[in-house]
Each structure stands twice: as structure tokens, then as C-alpha cells.
Amino acid sequence: MTKVIGLISGTSVDGIDAALVEITGRELDLKIELLAGATYPYPAELREKILALCAGEAVSMAELAEIDDAIAFAFAQAAENIQIGHQPASLIGSHGQTVYHRPPQGSREKGKNSGLGYTLQLGRGALIAHVTGITTVSNFRVADIAIGGHGAPLVPRVDAYLLSHPQEARCIQNIGGIGNVAYIPPRRDNWLEKMRGWDTGPGNSLLDLAVEHLTNGAKTYDENGQLAAIGTPCQPLVEQWLAQDYFQLPPPKSTGRELFGVAYLQQCLQDAEVYQLSAADIMATLTELTAASIVHSYRTFLPQLPDRVLLCGGGSRNLYLKQRLQFLLPSIAVETTDEAGVSADFKEAIAFAVLAYWRQLNIPGNLPSATGAPKEVLLGEINIGHEA
Ligand SMILES: Nc1ncnc2c1ncn2[C@@H]1O[C@H](COP(=O)(O)OP(=O)(O)OP(=O)(O)O)[C@@H](O)[C@H]1O
Numbered sequence: 001m002t003k004v005i006g007l008i009s010g011t012s013v014d015g016i017d018a019a020l021v022e023i024t025g026r027e028l029d030l031k032i033e034l035l036a037g038a039t040y041p042y043p044a045e046l047r048e049k050i051l052a053l054c055a056g057e058a059v060s061m062a063e064l065a066e067i068d069d070a071i072a073f074a075f076a077q078a079a080e081n082i083q084i085g086h087q088p089a090s091l092i093g094s095h096g097q098t099v100y101h102r103p104p105q106g107s108r109e110k111g112k113n114s115g116l117g118y119t120l121q122l123g124r125g126a127l128i129a130h131v132t133g134i135t136t137v138s139n140f141r142v143a144d145i146a147i148g149g150h151g152a153p154l155v156p157r158v159d160a161y162l163l164s165h166p167q168e169a170r171c172i173q174n175i176g177g178i179g180n181v182a183y184i185p186p187r188r189d190n191w192l193e194k195m196r197g198w199d200t201g202p203g204n205s206l207l208d209l210a211v212e213h214l215t216n217g218a219k220t221y222d223e224n225g226q227l228a229a230i231g232t233p234c235q236p237l238v239e240q241w242l243a244q245d246y247f248q249l250p251p252p253k254s255t256g257r258e259l260f261g262v263a264y265l266q267q268c269l270q271d272a273e274v275y276q277l278s279a280a281d282i283m284a285t286l287t288e289l290t291a292a293s294i295v296h297s298y299r300t301f302l303p304q305l306p307d308r309v310l311l312c313g314g315g316s317r318n319l320y321l322k323q324r325l326q327f328l329l330p331s332i333a334v335e336t337t338d339e340a341g342v343s344a345d346f347k348e349a350i351a352f353a354v355l356a357y358w359r360q361l362n363i364p365g366n367l368p369s370a371t372g373a374p375k376e377v378l379l380g381e382i383n384i385g386h387e388a
């Protein structure tokens with residue numbers, strides 16, 4: 001049994017999710033127990049700086065170094081806090097903070113750099129290992145990227161072992177800033193080879209930006225989808241947006257705030273002008289885009305629709321969004337991963353604890369059918385803590 005801390009701040013940049021878990025087994029016999037989970041918001045000033053970086057604002061290398069260190073210290077503090085009242089952990093898996101993600105483009109010849117993806121997560125693991133004294137695995141995405149993969153999504157392989165079912169085909173749908181899915185066929189025959197995974201597109205990123213814009217900064221997210229729920233989705237707009245490139249691109253595929261960020265929202269608002277929509281209608285329409293893009297991708301790219309969809313991430317708390325997903329998938333059970341025994345709030349943090357644990361055991365962490373990499377690889381760089 002190994003006690004591991006998983007840390008991640010996702011594309012919503014709302015704060016650091018920390019999970020303290022006990023892990024046993026390897027793959028098919030993998031078991032986790034969540035001992036503690038908490039979200040530690042970033043200091044407001046740091047969040048603003050990170051969002052500016054993500055939006056492509058120019059910073060000097062000196063400023064970048066400062067932000068990197070501030071993130072690492074915040075992550076180390078989260079690791080210290082989550083252990084309070086528990087026996088100390090022996091390993092940390094820290095995803096860090098994505099500030100830039102460029103998916104690979106087209107085919108790539110070995111040894112040549114044309115078309116290679118690029119991804120940058122800040123919050124260097126060496127500093128977290130030094131501050132906490134705990135060995136820290138970090139930089140999980142780069143090995144998959146280096147061999148031509150997207151480096152994302154990485155959670156599907158962990159989903160496979162924690163959430164597969166002997167009879168049911170399941171879609172594990174994360175709705176964070178960006179949405180991503182893991183499709184898991186029933187656990188029989190060569191089920192792992194039949195798995196699929198990809199980023200479905202915007203999760204909450206456009207919703208958060210829109211609410212902030214429409215309420216002049218008074219709100220940062222549409223709690224439970226309350227505002228969207230009193231509006232009406234403008235279907236012609238949803239169809240217009242769904243016809244765009246990303247939604248038609250076959251998987252494996254990944255995306256980020258580089259695409260579904262401020263400029264994308266501005267274009268959406270401009271497209272909406274002709275329909276003279278109310279604030280609630282705009283929110284309903286953007287929420288419909290999130291729901292419809294998820295369902296469109298299942299209908300277009302999966303070999304069969306799943307028997308059950310298990311939601312996770314902050315968007316699983318958006319009741320209106322959940323209702324719309326259920327409406328668009330009438331004969332399929334739409335629930336959350338909580339109902340299958342894995343915390344919907346902390347599944348990503350749990351996954352990075354598992355990925356660190358696998359790294360120590362030399363077990364590959366990527367699922368080539370989800371990242372597009374040509375083979376399985378070990379993920380993450382190991383930074384030894386001085387107490388190791
Ligand atoms: N009660 C709620 N009602 C509606 N939306 C919510 C609620 N709680 C959280 N959210 C949404 O969830 C978002 C945070 O989700 P989460 O923490 O899963 O994202 P993330 O991990 O940063 O993203 P990603 O998975 O893309 O890396 C918030 O920004 C908000 O939009």
C-alpha cells in the first residue's frame with residue numbers, strides 16, 4: 001500500500017485540486033482509497049497572472065520564472081495541507097498548471113520536429129520535492145508529446161482501471177475548463193485496445209468567460225446553470241458553431257484555452273448579435289454548445305453509444321448542463337462518477353497520484369488510442385525528495 005498525493009490545477013485555473021490516496025495493485029487489480037480531497041484556490045493575483053499567460057499575453061523570462069516558482073510553492077503548500085491529520089505520503093504526482101498547449105499537426109517523421117506538439121505545465125516538480133521532502137513526479141505530458149502524441153488526455157488509462165465494467169460500455173466525461181472523454185467498452189476480450197479518448201471541446205471555459213462578461217465580473221461561473229436554465233438555446237447558432245473544424249476533426253485530438261478562450265467567446269458573442277439574445281439565452285446557447293459537442297462527438301466517433309455516461313469535473317455540478325446532456329442522450333443513463341465510487345470532484349487529482357505511482361513501478365501511463373502516440377511510454381520525471 002502506498003500513500004500518494006495527486007495535485008492538479010486544470011484549465012479553469014480555479015485552484016489546486018489535491019487528493020490524498022492509498023493505492024494498491026498495479027493495473028487490473030488497481031485499487032484506490034481517497035483519504036482526503038480539497039481544492040486550494042490560487043491567490044487572486046497569481047490567478048490573474050496565469051490567466052494572462054494562458055491568453056497569450058507577453059511576459060519576460062524573469063516574470064515567467066517568478067510565476068513558475070509561485071505555482072510550485074502553492075502546489076507544495078497544497079501537498080502539506082492535504083496531509084494534515086494523516087500519516088505522511090511517500091510520493092507526489094503533480095500535474096502542475098498548463099499555460100500552453102499546442103496539439104501535434106499532421107504526420108511527423110521520426111527525428112524531425114515538423115508537426116510536433118508542445119505543452120507547458122508550470123510548477124516545477126524539483127521545487128515541490130525540495131519543499132515537501134517528498135519524491136515528486138511531474139511533467140507527465142512531455143514524453144508522449146516527444147514521440148508524436150498529443151500528451152493529452154492522460155486520465156483515460158486510469159479511468160480504464162478504476163471505472164470499467166464487466167457488461168457496460170461507459171463514457172467517462174470530464175467537464176472541466178475543457179471537456180474530455182474516455183470511452184470504455186465492457187471489460188472483456190481485448191477491451192483496452194478498443195478504448196478511445198479525446199478532448200470533446202469546451203467544457204466550462206466559454207461559460208465562465210461569458211458569465212464574467214455578462215455580469216461585469218460579479219460572477220465567475222454560472223452556479224448550477226441557473227442563468228442558462230432561464231434562457232432558451234438558439235439552435236441555429238449551435239449548429240453553426242458545431243460545423244467548425246475542431247468538432248469535425250476525428251480523434252485522437254486535444255485542445256485548450258488557446259482555441260476555446262477569450263477570442264473564441266468574442267466571435268460567439270458577435271455571431272449572436274443578429275439573434276438579439278438575452279444574457280440568459282446566450283448562456284443557454286453556450287451551454288448547449290458544450291452539451292451538443294459532447295454528444296455529437298459520441299455519435300460521430302464512437303463505434304457504439306455507451307450504456308452509461310459518468311460525468312466528473314466541475315461541470316458535473318451544472319444541473320442545467322446535465323439535464324441537456326440527458327435530453328440529448330435519451331436512452332442512456334447520465335450520472336456522475338461518484339455513483340460508480342470515484343469522486344467526481346477529485347478524479348483528476350486521483351489520476352495524477354496513480355500516474356506517479358505507475359511511474360515508480362515503471363508502468364506506462366498513456367493510452368495510445370487517446371493521445372495518438374505510436375506506443376505506450378513511461379510518463380513523468382522523478383524528482384527525489386530529500387526525505388526519500
Ligand atoms: N455548482 C456549479 N455549477 C456550475 N458550474 C460549476 C459548479 N461548480 C463548478 N463549476 C464549474 O466547474 C469549473 C471547474 O471545473 P474543474 O475544476 O473540473 O476544471 P479544471 O480541472 O480546471 O479543468 P480541466 O479538466 O479542463 O483541466 C468552474 O470553473 C465552473 O465553471
Ligand SMILES: CC(=O)N[C@H]1[C@@H]2OC[C@@H](O2)[C@@H](O)[C@@H]1O[C@H](C)C(=O)O
Nearest residue numbers: 011098101152153154155178180348
Ligand atoms: C494540456 C492539458 O492540460 N490538457 C488538459 C485539459 O483539461 C481537460 C483536457 O484539456 C485534458 O486533455 C487535459 O487534462 C486531463 C487531466 C487529462 O490529461 O486527462
